[in-house]
Amino acid sequence: MARAAGLVVDVPGRRIADGLDLEVAAGEAVAVTGPSGSGKTTLLNALAGLVRPAAGSVAVCGHSLHDASGDAAAALRLAHVGMVFQFGELLPELSVAENVALPAMFAGHADAAARAAGLLDLVGLGGQGHRAPEELSGGEAQRAAVARALVCRPRLVLADEPTGALDEGNARRVTRVLLDACREGGAALVVATHDAEVARAADRTLRLRSGRLHAVPAGAGPAGAGPGAGPAERP
Numbered sequence: 001m002a003r004a005a006g007l008v009v010d011v012p013g014r015r016i017a018d019g020l021d022l023e024v025a026a027g028e029a030v031a032v033t034g035p036s037g038s039g040k041t042t043l044l045n046a047l048a049g050l051v052r053p054a055a056g057s058v059a060v061c062g063h064s065l066h067d068a069s070g071d072a073a074a075a076l077r078l079a080h081v082g083m084v085f086q087f088g089e090l091l092p093e094l095s096v097a098e099n100v101a102l103p104a105m106f107a108g109h110a111d112a113a114a115r116a117a118g119l120l121d122l123v124g125l126g127g128q129g130h131r132a133p134e135e136l137s138g139g140e141a142q143r144a145a146v147a148r149a150l151v152c153r154p155r156l157v158l159a160d161e162p163t164g165a166l167d168e169g170n171a172r173r174v175t176r177v178l179l180d181a182c183r184e185g186g187a188a189l190v191v192a193t194h195d196a197e198v199a200r201a202a203d204r205t206l207r208l209r210s211g212r213l214h215a216v217p218a219g220a221g222p223a224g225a226g227p228g229a230g231p232a233e234r235p
């Protein structure tokens with residue numbers, strides 16, 4: 001469903017991915033952990049086709065994202081990739097429902113408003129679409145952001161610290177909504193996180209270290225006490 005192969009990603013002065021491989025199946029949730037600065041956000045951006053790799057490939061449902069550019073890249077992303085950020089990033093000028101519907105409107109889906117209403121129901125915000133984003137709590141805004149990420153029925157959802165700004169109760173609810181909604185929609189989910197609950201809820205956890213992803217044994221927690229952990233990866 002979503003596949004990165006031999007991915008090499010550089011930022012100035014540093015190699016973030018060094019021949020990295022990743023395959024995520026439809027409906028599967030993969031947590032990516034690693035210390036601050038290890039490159040999780042950069043990796044997600046590369047998987048979204050927002051950062052061009054020095055080598056290797058990224059594909060979603062067979063559509064190659066690593067070498068597309070401009071309008072073609074934007075159209076592929078809109079059709080196949082949904083993104084959730086740490087702070088929701090809803091547009092303040094639009095209502096919650098308009099925020100959720102917007103990507104589907106851009107993609108030309110005539111049923112954008114109906115899709116948004118259905119997804120707001122799914123994330124527990126039914127009947128609240130008329131509200132302004134500023135009226136929502138952090139947890140509600142994040143659930144609206146999950147709805148927005150899913151409105152084009154993407155094959156891949158990338159979530160960057162989606163619970164990083166939330167208290168424990170809201171974090172748990174957002175995690176559940178994100179994982180359930182992706183599973184239900186058959187989307188592959190890659191979630192970068194420091195949150196042990198998110199890692200536990202995911203189907204598997206991978207740790208970014210030395211430019212590769214290493215499996216973290218179940219129960220090891222996001223810090224990964226098992227293989228892949230070690231002094232070299234400390235911040």
Ligand SMILES: Nc1ncnc2c1ncn2[C@@H]1O[C@H](COP(=O)(O)OP(=O)(O)OP(=O)(O)O)[C@@H](O)[C@H]1O
Nearest residue numbers: 011012014016034035036037038039040041042043
């Ligand atoms: N455009 C850029 N130019 C220069 N350096 C960059 C750029 N993007 C990222 N970096 C560097 O790459 C490294 C990885 O950053 P990144 O944000 O991907 O890490 P992270 O694991 O997501 O961190 P955190 O957990 O704190 O969010 C950092 O050292 C960062 O300063």
